[in-house]
Amino acid sequence: MITEKLIFVVFILSLILQTETVSAQAGWQNLTPGQINRTEIQYVNSTTAFSIASGIYKTTDNGSSWILLNAPDENNYDKLYFVNGSTGYVTVLSEANRGKILKTTNGGINWNYMPTGTNYSFGAINFINANTGYIGGNRFDQLFNGVIMKTTDGGISWNEQGPVYNYFVTCFSFPDALTGYASAGSKMFKTTDGGINWSVIPLSDLFVFDEVYFTSADTGFITGYFPNGNGNQLWKTVNGGLNWTETPGVEYIPLRRITFLNSMTGFVLATNGILFKTTNSGENWNIINLNTSLTSTSISFANMSYGTIVGYGGLIIKTTNQGNNWTQSPILTVSDLYKIYFPSDQIGYAAGKYGEFLKTTNSGNNWFSVPNSITTNFVNLVFINDNTGFTGEYSGVYKTTNGGMNWIMHSTGTGSKITGLHFYDNPVNGILIDEEGRVLKTTNTGDSWIEYSTVPVFISVKSVSFAEENIIYASDDAIINAELFKSTNRGLNWFSVSHYNNFFYWGCIIDFINGNTGFAMGEDEDFNTLVLKTTDGGTSWSSYLMGTFISLTNINFINDYSGFITGAGGRIYKTSNSGTNWYSQTSGTNNILNSTFFKNSLTGYAAGNYGTILKTTTGGDLFTGLYNINENIPDAFALKQNYPNPFNPETKINYELPQNAEVDLTVFDINGREVIKLVNNEFRNAGKYSVSFNARNARQGSDLSSGVYFYKLNAGSFSQTRRMILLK
Known part of the structure; x- marks a missing residue:
């Protein structure tokens, strides 16, 4: 379904930031209890893990409670990688901070923007140790022009590595300091000299790679799919990628993540509530039904026994016996909220429909x-x-x-x-x-x-x-x-x-x-x-x-x-x-907001339907500044980042025209093949526009598979391309 309408909204100005310590969230943080969409999780020890949702979260009690960290509220985080409990990195996809990654050296208390000296967009990250790591992505000014960069000083400086041709790098696996693998669309690349040179691993050009995981320099696994409709598949190699064998029984469903506890025991997580487990290095796989209808997105183990799966809608599933049995944590389901009130800095309350009543004791981080x-409905609260x-x-x-x-x-x-x-x-x-x-x-x-x-x-x-x-x-x-x-x-x-x-x-x-x-x-x-x-x-x-x-x-x-x-x-x-x-202001939600409460000119809260709770510590302002709402005609051409991102199945794409122009807006898959034209060389008056893109029936009546897609705007002599992620 494609709908288009002219809208008069405001957009954020880009602010070029150098390396700086971030001590407060910019804009509005989404603190909606229970039902947040988590896309990443990584354990750093037996009790502590980090997760990505609309912000960066940390748990120190195996996921029983989560703390929202004071990182910039990009609302557009992609991947995280922690080398230990103190040092971690996060890739961001926002326009304002393109070409940078976030780093913490104190367990998420403070974050630094680490510039790469480029304006590239990064979606893959892997660190060998606290200082040596790799990021991969796309040269933002060129469609399907992949890049791999390496640092040896903890992200202070970055150098581009060997060419990866016209493919967006989406995932790394380094079984040792010299040997590494990178998936990039319909190509996989390998290095044996610590990233100086990369060579192409032969596999069908019709196969699109998603996840790659190697347990040794020679033995590894990949997930991906054939765009012609043969579904997702799992492949294995035992000779460093020279030959690949398809794994029977692990196919035709969306495969999301691969992880191994050792060379023999590993897991492949699907997005539809299915988990595959092997105890013989992938020769056989057992199907584990997680008994959930929610989308699962990421898996991580704290040790050989304890592991956690996260996903959309507040999904958290835990195991204490090496993945043989899994238990879903209760999800707090919240009705519409009509009022929010904080009698003190730490203590706050939110009330709403049918007697819904929530409390926080830590300034709204947990409810x-x-x-x-x-x-009855609580429409007042004092x-x-x-x-x-x-x-x-x-x-x-x-x-x-x-x-x-x-x-x-x-x-x-x-x-x-x-x-x-x-x-x-x-x-x-x-x-x-x-x-x-x-x-x-x-x-x-x-x-x-x-x-x-x-x-x-x-x-x-x-x-x-x-x-x-x-x-x-x-x-x-x-x-x-x-x-x-x-x-x-x-x-x-x-x-x-x-x-x-x-x-x-x-x-x-x-x-x-x-x-x-x-x-x-x-x-x-x-x-x-x-x-x-x-x-x-x-x-x-x-x-x-x-x-x-x-x-x-x-x-x-x-x-x-x-x-x-x-x-x-x-x-x-x-x-x-x-x-x-x-x-x-950018709220990060499409839900109705019914009430606000401010402790001072900077710290405030908003509450709304479906249990929505937002918080700001900057008066709601972003670092980037804002336009007046009545300034309907923009000053320059612009193609905005889609929202939400990742999305399933629908997302919004906004663009701006400072003058009348013939417009073409097209979606491509990761291999550069056209998926659909959202706007087909049509005349548009100057203004601000929004287009809805739905992945269902998008490609000649067929649903799109999970993965990376691009959308490109041509308007007169202006051209710009952006990346978006479909996550089912």
Whole structure:
């Protein structure tokens, strides 16, 4: 399926970085509990392993818990290789840091960008020791022009090795310091002099290599497939690649990884829940059913007995008996989250659909579910200290004094949805406002609630903002006669300050910085999404157009200047000048975001549907800077990195045209054969475009196999090629 639509979004400017220590994540990190997609795992000792997902993760307890490391949030990591518990390397595929790899020398606490002196894209990595290693990939400015580079000083300097022709290097195996093998599309290369020279290993040019693993200089295995449809296969050699024998029984399914514990015992991991094991150096293979429908991606062993398989959807499967039996770890399944709140730096909570309630005790790096018997939706969440908090929806206010382990319901007597809930500096005093406009207060920390006034709304209360100690605003949700109401005595009396019908067709979401300055967000009758600003308490408003058919859910200002808007499609917008301009930020998710919470101007969190939790320690900004959302015509031609990457089965490809042009956008396989034309020499006006590419039925009605693919944009005299990975 191919769909194309013109979109007006913002893209990140490239920033050329030299070697630098990275001490904080840039942009937004995806901390969604349980269901992250892991693509790599490697053990460095009996308990410690590293993994790649949307970030780089580390476990020190055999995968029972994972810590998100402070590495740059590329959202586009490819391969990792650790030579010991301290020193490790990661390849990155981002445009901003093309030609570089990441290195840590303290177990992932800090990371250095290591430039190679090129702008190449690297997808293969292998180190012989802490100083000597190899990376392989593609010369980014030329399609299918492979490269192998070597370092002998721990990545400080790199030298190109012998030619590998027109093939993208995807995998290395070095059984000793001199002998090495590299898979590159339909070619395999071998070195016997430590990478100085590489020769081609003969095998059918119709065979596309994926994984290569040698247990000695002579004995090795490869996986791959025939593009003509004969499926994936496993081959073995015992004479250094001169001759190959197909392994029967390990075929016709997507094969992902090869690993061996010694020369005799090894495993081949398929992506469809199947694992193959041999105890006689690949002469025979036993099939092990992992009993999972999730995609498995990587396998690693801590020792001869203990191993772990990871994959998509939070998949973690463990063995303690050399792979004879495997047990899947429970996956935390999380419903939609509507609110997130941090009473302190370490302690945080997220609440949502059907009583979903999560807690973190380490600043959001790990989350666990707190069971309860509540089945209503938690649409409000307020904590007055680490343990005492409040939430609720229709039936009343729920209170906990032990961090959500137990909840006591205190009836409000209204049965109406709670729209606003707030506690003052003296936490015994609180106010709630329900959907019908009733205002209730508590003077005993929420143990009882007394109704004492009403907001005179025409239909219902859409949104509430507690602006100052005594000032509260409430917006009406009426289609006609919608108004903004204000109280200057903590809700005892209310008066109308403005009508919205000149701007909004129905009610709006509001947030006030103080008693006079505030913002309102909603849609007009033509479905244009507007953000209004007032500096006189709602008497007059200025308008900012965000776009058309943009569904926004929440607006939150953290100080007089900085504010955030969230919405559908993972949208996050930020202003740093009190709403004069809004900028789009890359969230790394397509899920609806419903709530934000900031501890300060830099550290904040966002929560949304499907259990999505995001964190930033840089105010949401990337190192690269941002464009104004209304700058629809780009300054230069550009072909953006697809997202997500890796993908299965669909991904988005964005490109930019500064002027009208005839456009051709084509996908190729790793051997340079055309797969499909996404745009076939069609005229396009200047602007920003997005194309959906689906691997199903992509090649003349057939599904594509897992592997590396390329997409190339020709627009006038401009031409650019990028790489993407299909991982089933």
